[in-house]
Amino acid sequence: MADAALPHDHHDAHGHDDHGHGHLVENNFLGLPNLKLAMWAFLGSECMFFGSLIAVYFFYHGLSIDGPLPADVFSVTVTSISTFVLLASSFTMAMAVDNMKTGKVQAAKLFLLSTAFLGLIFVGFQVYEFQHFWLDKGLALQTSLFASSFYVMTGTHGTHVTVGIIWLLMVWSFIHRGKIKAGNYLPVEVAGLYWHFVDIVWIIIFTFVYLLEF
Amino acid sequence: MASIADLPQSEAPIQHMVRPAKVGITSWLTTVDHKKIAIMYGVAATFYFLLGGLEALIFRAQLSVSNAGLISGETYNALVTMHATTMVFMAVMPMAASLSNLLIPLMIGARDVAFPRLNAFSLWMFIAGSLVLNASFLFGAPSAGWFGYAPLTGNDYSGIGVDFWALGLVLLATSSMSAGVNFVVTVFNLRAPGMTLMRVPVMVWMLTVIQFLLAFSFPPVAVGLILLIFDRFFGTTFYLVSMGGDPQLWQHLFWLFGHPEVYVLILPSMGVVSEVLPVFSRKPLFGQTFVIFSGIFIGFVGFGVWAHHMFTGGMGPLADSAFSIATMIIAIPTGVKIFNWLGTIWGGKIRFTVAMMFATSFIPLFTIGGLSGVMLASPPLDLQVHDSYFVVAHFHYVLVGGAIIGLFSGMYYWYPKFTGRLMSERLGKIHFWLFVIGLNLTFFPQHFLGNWGMPRRIYTYPPDAGWDAVNMLCTIGALIMAAGTGVLIYNMVISAVRGEKAGRDPWDASTLEWLTASPPAPHNFDFTPVVLSERPLWDHKHTPGMQIEEPTQPEVIHMPAPSWKPLWVSLAVVGFVLGLLLTRFNFYGDANPDVWVGYGIMIFSGLMIPVTIYRWIDEPC
Numbered sequence: 001m002a003d004a005a006l007p008h009d010h011h012d013a014h015g016h017d018d019h020g021h022g023h024l025v026e027n028n029f030l031g032l033p034n035l036k037l038a039m040w041a042f043l044g045s046e047c048m049f050f051g052s053l054i055a056v057y058f059f060y061h062g063l064s065i066d067g068p069l070p071a072d073v074f075s076v077t078v079t080s081i082s083t084f085v086l087l088a089s090s091f092t093m094a095m096a097v098d099n100m101k102t103g104k105v106q107a108a109k110l111f112l113l114s115t116a117f118l119g120l121i122f123v124g125f126q127v128y129e130f131q132h133f134w135l136d137k138g139l140a141l142q143t144s145l146f147a148s149s150f151y152v153m154t155g156t157h158g159t160h161v162t163v164g165i166i167w168l169l170m171v172w173s174f175i176h177r178g179k180i181k182a183g184n185y186l187p188v189e190v191a192g193l194y195w196h197f198v199d200i201v202w203i204i205i206f207t208f209v210y211l212l213e214f
Numbered sequence: 215m216a217s218i219a220d221l222p223q224s225e226a227p228i229q230h231m232v233r234p235a236k237v238g239i240t241s242w243l244t245t246v247d248h249k250k251i252a253i254m255y256g257v258a259a260t261f262y263f264l265l266g267g268l269e270a271l272i273f274r275a276q277l278s279v280s281n282a283g284l285i286s287g288e289t290y291n292a293l294v295t296m297h298a299t300t301m302v303f304m305a306v307m308p309m310a311a312s313l314s315n316l317l318i319p320l321m322i323g324a325r326d327v328a329f330p331r332l333n334a335f336s337l338w339m340f341i342a343g344s345l346v347l348n349a350s351f352l353f354g355a356p357s358a359g360w361f362g363y364a365p366l367t368g369n370d371y372s373g374i375g376v377d378f379w380a381l382g383l384v385l386l387a388t389s390s391m392s393a394g395v396n397f398v399v400t401v402f403n404l405r406a407p408g409m410t411l412m413r414v415p416v417m418v419w420m421l422t423v424i425q426f427l428l429a430f431s432f433p434p435v436a437v438g439l440i441l442l443i444f445d446r447f448f449g450t451t452f453y454l455v456s457m458g459g460d461p462q463l464w465q466h467l468f469w470l471f472g473h474p475e476v477y478v479l480i481l482p483s484m485g486v487v488s489e490v491l492p493v494f495s496r497k498p499l500f501g502q503t504f505v506i507f508s509g510i511f512i513g514f515v516g517f518g519v520w521a522h523h524m525f526t527g528g529m530g531p532l533a534d535s536a537f538s539i540a541t542m543i544i545a546i547p548t549g550v551k552i553f554n555w556l557g558t559i560w561g562g563k564i565r566f567t568v569a570m571m572f573a574t575s576f577i578p579l580f581t582i583g584g585l586s587g588v589m590l591a592s593p594p595l596d597l598q599v600h601d602s603y604f605v606v607a608h609f610h611y612v613l614v615g616g617a618i619i620g621l622f623s624g625m626y627y628w629y630p631k632f633t634g635r636l637m638s639e640r641l642g643k644i645h646f647w648l649f650v651i652g653l654n655l656t657f658f659p660q661h662f663l664g665n666w667g668m669p670r671r672i673y674t675y676p677p678d679a680g681w682d683a684v685n686m687l688c689t690i691g692a693l694i695m696a697a698g699t700g701v702l703i704y705n706m707v708i709s710a711v712r713g714e715k716a717g718r719d720p721w722d723a724s725t726l727e728w729l730t731a732s733p734p735a736p737h738n739f740d741f742t743p744v745v746l747s748e749r750p751l752w753d754h755k756h757t758p759g760m761q762i763e764e765p766t767q768p769e770v771i772h773m774p775a776p777s778w779k780p781l782w783v784s785l786a787v788v789g790f791v792l793g794l795l796l797t798r799f800n801f802y803g804d805a806n807p808d809v810w811v812g813y814g815i816m817i818f819s820g821l822m823i824p825v826t827i828y829r830w831i832d833e834p835c
Contacts, residue, residue, distance in 0.1 A: 030402050037402060042395050048431075060460075060463075144457065
């Protein structure tokens, strides 16, 4: 039974001999290791989660009674830079998986740290953005429907990036301590699936929430 | 023909890697065994079923005569809210979780679920959520209804009970979503060799559909609850009408979860009936593939019908029509199943055990609820009877006549697999008659009450309304149901000690869980069974050439070790939630609540979450 993030020998109940009933015993393995299948199912669940949050934002779009409007506070330049940083982190994440696959553990570790670092910069941009909107533009969490739905939606995304950073650092630590060995790239790949997902969610938010205002 | 006694028994020592089981309370707190987890879910569900029933009895007593003064309106609202929340989230769902835990691995020939420790985590999250929800009784229980419509749940109208309610539901959502992911992987990846998807038993199929529903329908309500928590704790404006907030937002988010949830409650019972009817009719299930695909279809379409709960909300004729049609379409796969069950019994050699009695009574009782459901799917009719006792009658026929009756059938059928002993058939028959008579006496007259104009959620009514006699009848029916439940509890307890030993296969059944001992050993099967048909055990016993053969080489069995880690992670999560709740309390009677105590606990617990998760992953399994 493989469990959690370190399936050294992911469950292989599918190599049994067929006891002479070959015509009745078909191969029923679907081709995805447990951990990866679980990740895909979880990401499906996350789609519903972010789908609901983004839907809430658009449900209330233009209905705010008071306070600054999106076009008054957004700076496409600043958010474009942070978006670019997050996109770049998806590249370094892919490189980490690729290097782990080919056994270049040191390079993989470096790329994992770079990914976490780029993620941190993104979160830093978001912290800056929030305090700027709040203190300079007068958009507090409680100001309007726009403020509430914007902060909760992007804040939830930022929380996901933060969780991703912690996750990457954990994977790094396990590789560093030799608990994830060269060739066992599944834990890195699964962390990568999550990271790319969070990145894609941001692309959707950036496109529809920020760019379409202008 | 081989009999059950000829089942291959391993006399030679098996190469186990089963870790020594700890004893006593520790063995339960650290267990990752799906069968023990199933028992804990089952015991908790039974306890909450009794609690929810008690709540119902209190407000049924209040309603038995006009102008009664037994409880206040506020208490009545709280009891109704907690009755529904308890029955849905803490009785029926964990009963389904209990059956999922016991049966999914056993029926597909696996040794455990895909992620045994995650499974334990789901259990602890459920226990924590249910405790948080019920702790609200100490501080003023929520009284906004189980669907918690905005703006009733806002700070202006509701006290701290709603904080417990919302955070408790978030914990339960975490439990259900993680269990959903876990079981989906289990069913798709851990099936025994030869068990193709179409050979997976119908019970497992129905349970799999509900795992998908749990994983995909809980996120919307989780979002709705997070918004509510932000509104209540941090002053956001999502549900504040004065700031332009739209109360329908909550309704959409809630029912986008709430309607698939209805199928989460009913599909396990449909699975039970699909297993019990064939065994006690001595016939294979009529049109098994059709039943499976009907269940999947119900699951899919279940995501497209949520707004039929909101016809009176003013969505407009287009939306009303679309949701009305989608709702009526669901009647088709449901009808297909009903006819398949009838076709299964038709011409069968029927044995009326208690499990079979409940399974057969499921069909008409559920059909009554289903038919009034099709009526309610029509917006013009719904506008007339919305929020009346007609609706109460409808969903109680579906959830008690359907879900609970089906789960009772499963309880009598699989109790031997849990405990190794049979439940008393004599007591079971008393339970059956009391419960079914009480059920109909309680809920059938409510159709008429609704049509006479009695609204839901009123704590009393005037004498000249003319509802006294029928309400008294409903209360008497509820008492008869309660008596039946008492017999059930007595039966469960007494049978665990004194019941007849069941042996492996007391019902001469056809699915894999009866291949192994009752209760099964921790590793379930001494060898991995190779599955040759959709009825592997039946063919093993009765079809020449289809025996389940023991492999010549003993298998190496690796079982996961018991672990404290799921409990530690759960405690960290619960600490975070309790810290948040503490920010609402005012210990010293000052003007402001003492938020810093709460925030301190939140920060500490929040830091402990990644630490405990790291330790979890680090632990060899």
